[in-house]
Amino acid sequence: MFYYGYMAPSMMPMNQFAQLGPDERERQASVQQILQKIRRENYDLYRELDRYGMNQVITNYVFTLVIGSTINASTANQTAEQIYRQFQQQYPWMNLFFRQFNIPQNVIDRILLRVIQLTLDEIRGGQPGPGPGPGPGQGWIGWEDLGGVLTSAPGVSSWQPNRLDVFVRGTDQALYHKWWDGRQWNDWESLGGVLTSAPAAVSWGPNRIDVFVRGTDNSLYHKWWDGRQWNDWESLGGVLTSDPAASSRRPNQLDVFVRGSDNALYKKTWNGSRWEEWENLGGNLTSEPAAVSWGPNRIDVFARGQNQNLIHKWWNGSSWSNWESLGGILVGGPTVSSKQPNRLQVFVRGTDNSLYMLEWNGSRWSDWQNLGGSLTSRPSAVSWGPNRTDVFARGQNQNLIHLYQNR
Structure with a gap:
């Protein structure tokens, strides 16, 4: 044989x-x-x-x-x-x-x-070639085990330098929160709810966090920290077929992205005074979207396309671009962060369950880089400074794992 x-x-x-x-x-x-x-x-x-x-x-x-x-x-x-x-x-x-x-x-x-x-x-002796190379390297430190028992991918936000807030779905389907206060990781706290998706989190100002999830009726739900307390869940409607993603272009403005029942990308915006109606941005997504803003009127959205590749669409302040393909073979959806204006880092789980990164340096996209690890969920990433990126995912033991770059 x-x-x-x-x-x-x-x-x-x-x-x-x-x-x-x-x-x-x-x-x-x-x-x-x-x-x-x-x-x-x-x-x-x-x-x-x-x-x-x-x-x-x-x-x-x-x-x-x-x-x-x-x-x-x-x-x-x-x-x-x-x-x-x-x-x-x-x-x-x-x-x-x-x-x-x-x-x-x-x-x-x-x-x-x-x-x-x-x-x-x-x-290759540890030297990256034109495709994925060994990792982590290049200023990356980790992975570290932060415990917990996750039943979803994590979501993460940062409202000031050296502050991280991580959100996950627990075994009881409730929302759980763990945070780095600049000195140490605090214990998990339950924020309630009944989630049918991974959470998405974003901050538009100091001591402000907005969290979005899909509920049991497949609608979008919203919970926020106003600096003093967590507010109750509110329903924002819609029919979601994915985890949500959230970004903020300026203080007191939010853009939430989801995949709809027709697999197209949909957006719902808080304009500072009210929630606007859902807007259909087209496409044919095979994963949840990821979104980030690196300027007052800029949004970049990523997802997995029909060929399991990474696809990208952006708002330039006046109009939405068409979708572009950035290649790769993704297992699940991407995540994205931005350390400074006109800079992007996109992270995905590859077919070997390692973390891969694609970078936009302001003029061109890099080759894929392999940052290692053994992921059992899509990653989540955030940057709290011009030289800092933190990435989280679920590990082999359903625990929260963490990798960061500080350069």
Whole structure:
């Protein structure tokens, strides 16, 4: 069953291995070195496949094929996703092979993409190529475990430098709040409600926080901190098919974005005195939106498109742009933050469950960067200063995890 194509040195008679040319012997030795490192440092991949009945010998064989294919393709400076597509074409029987063990396709994709990325990281010696590179690096610190038991992605806001407010849905479907006060993380507090989505949070001024969620009737609900107390939930209507997203262009103004029942993007605005009617901004979204404002009359909105890619639409002060595609392969929706005017950092969960970042530097978009981690939700991000970005997500133990950049 197992002897298709490439054969690892460990499966090859020694006299046959000795007959290989020097380049091929070196290549197969490299395959084994990388395989041993993956087995030593990422044994969770073996444990996960073992739960489906794949023993270590079979897993070694599959990983050897993946590593060998990655080494062959690495000189073309391709991304992990591109190499994985080539691997599937080279070994079309592989999915049928996995199916004998009843392994779900999303598990297969995630594990093999992870092996490809680990191989690329090893080949490139820690230097990022044109596609996702190793992480975190580049001033990123983390991940740290902040506890809790999350049943949603987190939402985060900041109302002053060195202040963070994180919101999640708990196991009782209520809203929970944890905050950094500049010195320490405070304990979780329950803010009530019955949520059917992850929360979104935004601040438009000192000591002000607005939180939005989807309720049990699929309407948008709003709760806010006015500097002294949390106000009761209010219903803002609508029919949501996603988590909400929120941004603020100026003090006492809010823009909330959701996916509607037709998969289009919808916006509801608080103009300082009243809530305006829902506005249809079009598109065909396959995730919740993400939104941020970096200036008094600027909004940038992101979502996952029909091809699982990142799509982008923006308000320039007078009109909305068309949607543009920024590529990538997203698992769930994106998040976005801005450290200063005309600067954007977009974060997504990739097919290997790592955190990936795409940056706008004021004139062009960067390549995707791999910041590592093992996420089980979409990320959430905020910036509280010109050199600071904080990213949160749900981790492998349903806990809150945190990564930050300070440069």
